[in-house]
Amino acid sequence: MRVKTFPGGVHPPECKLTSHQPIEEAPLPERVIILLQQHTGAPNEPLVKKGDRVFTGTLIGKSEEFISAPVFSSITGKVVEVGNFPHPVLGRGLGVMIERDGEEEMDPSLKPLGESERENPQALLQCIREKGIVGLGGAAFPTAVKLSPPSNKPIDTLILNGCECEPYLTADERLMVERGEEIIEGAKIIRKILNVQKVYIAIEENKPEAIQSMQRCIEKEEGMEVAILKTKYPEGGEKQLIQALLKREVPSGGLPLDIGVVVQNVGTCLAIYEAIYKGKPLYERVITVTGEVNKPKNLRVRIGTLFKDLIDFCGGLKEGINQVIMGGPMMGIAQSTLEVPVIKGTTGILAIKNTWDSKEYPCIKCARCVDVCPVRILPTALVRIVKFKRWELLEEYHVLDCIECGACSYVCPSFIPIVQYIKVGKEVLRRKAR
């Protein structure tokens, strides 16, 4: 099969330390912090107060807004505090701290969707919404919203994103190897909701085991195809993936559904399957704890588990580690404390020893950033525009098209934090618009 790809991008060392490590169950945490804002969209209101007893899977926060996703207790125990806690993305955020007591009990209200309702797209969508499913690839956009395209935008293609192009991370890879059939069941649910036929399962060529597994799973399925992509970053970026597979370009400022495509992460498909067939809300997920920890692992963890508990379970940090990142090394977020909890968008916990100083050298306009940019903008020009505050040029140079993948900063010989400058430019434009 021909390997597909998009123009541009970079190929950092893959460092997939845990490709062959089966997913392990992390020990049940003694306490969890369920943050109320875990998704892209409106924040949730807490539904519990200090002293309340909650079960595993009990709804503890929701919002009436359309773009939102409820949150659930991930253990059985007592609410000990509703307050401000460290947040891996936002710094701090409102959350609910729960302490475990005794045996695990599932919330009695949790029921799978009835057989007849499983044929009804509206009921399926409602269930996905109520179970708090969000995109598990990292962006955490509410899945029910993504699966509700306006009626004037017909969808013809569903892409299951199993690229996992960030170095180190292997959670999706392991899911495809171990849970392929359930992922495909999830895809079939999405197919019903969107009424599409064509499904691609996109996997980078450095995951042969996952490719084989998924090919086996779709043998009897019609309209499904495993697509092999070149191992390159950011191959799994939504726009890049669509461009590589279908040669269609998502319009600047638009969404994949504008060109008839919906992309869903493979982990999300599994979560959808479990929500519909098992009635399970999104209170756990699979992440990779990797890098400079003593025993890197793929773990199924409860949402709300503190990073430090998981790092301890993986044998602790190695000597001299100075960075702990939520996510991969290219787009992950450096954490200032290990007391942060896992959220729905946590794809991994990565410990690294960072030795480069943050000194920035002059830009020599070598244009390496231009050559690797997957969205064809001129990062070098944007850096200058921001440095010299030529705000009027921001739009002409398409600052808003940047997907912040970091390929430019990765190759910059002058170590200029290009993405950071571009984010400043975007923020300036946003403020101007207000």
Add this chain to the structure above:
Amino acid sequence: MREKVKLLIRTSPHIHSPITLSRLMYGVILALTPALLWGLYYFHLPALLLLLTCVSSTLITEALFRKVRGKEITLYDGSALLTGILLAMVLPPYLPLWMGALGGFIAISLGKEIFGGLGYNIFNPALVGRAFLSASFPVALTTWKVPLNHSWFSVDTVTQATPLATTLPKFGGGGSYPLYKLILGLHGGCMGETCGLALLVGGLILLIFRIIDYRIPLSCLLTVLVFSTIFYLREDNFPSPLFHLFSGGLLLGAFFMATDPVTSPVTKKGRWIFGAGMGFLIVCIRLWGGYPEGVMYSILIMNAFTPLINRLTLPLPLGGKK
């Protein structure tokens, strides 16, 4: 209890490719070495002295300017060193040393630091130095000597016109010149430009190690070949495309000067245009201009157009509408 870990907060990405500024500069210097060594071998001691003079001059000038401007002295990045080497390579090897020193001073001061230092200059610094010398000392800059005998320390020389000056029909030349002499570098000329083979090897090093992008040299050389072929076929006495390719400073210019990142376009389309414009100008100057060689002015002229080219070739972003 666990020991406290100090965690570093910085923005993504958290890993970096092995490319650094100084690696790029030293990479170019490495790629220049074959041609440089040939120049030193063929032109003997005076060439070495000129090289040392130019390099010391650029390094000292850069250090002085940085100091006066209260900036950190960044000689280790290799850029001033590279400018010095390039300057020496585009000067006649028997040039009085003080002229070389002056050229180095001008290259760094007027060519680079006055604009704000590395990354801000408009024109290729080494060529600014050469253009200044060429305007100030036209005779010295067109006096081409080659050593009379094989002793490295001998100062006996004979003056010899460059292949371009003897071959081009506008100077009464017959349009032909033994190609092997050009390829092997057995003729007079600037110190680093004579050996076509060594320059090609250097150019390949630049391309293989991805130090430069292929677009500028490729479009420049192709343009020269195509354009000169047309006149070679149409007119009597016009030199062959291969003569154009290997004579003068074309290979040195196309691989090492025009690809100076600071002074060439950042857009992909722009790089094609830059190279093609340069190639076109070179053939024009060579065939009809007042000078035998046009590489220097072609690059400087295209340098001036670079901001405009960038602006006009701004790419459409992914999914962008015209």
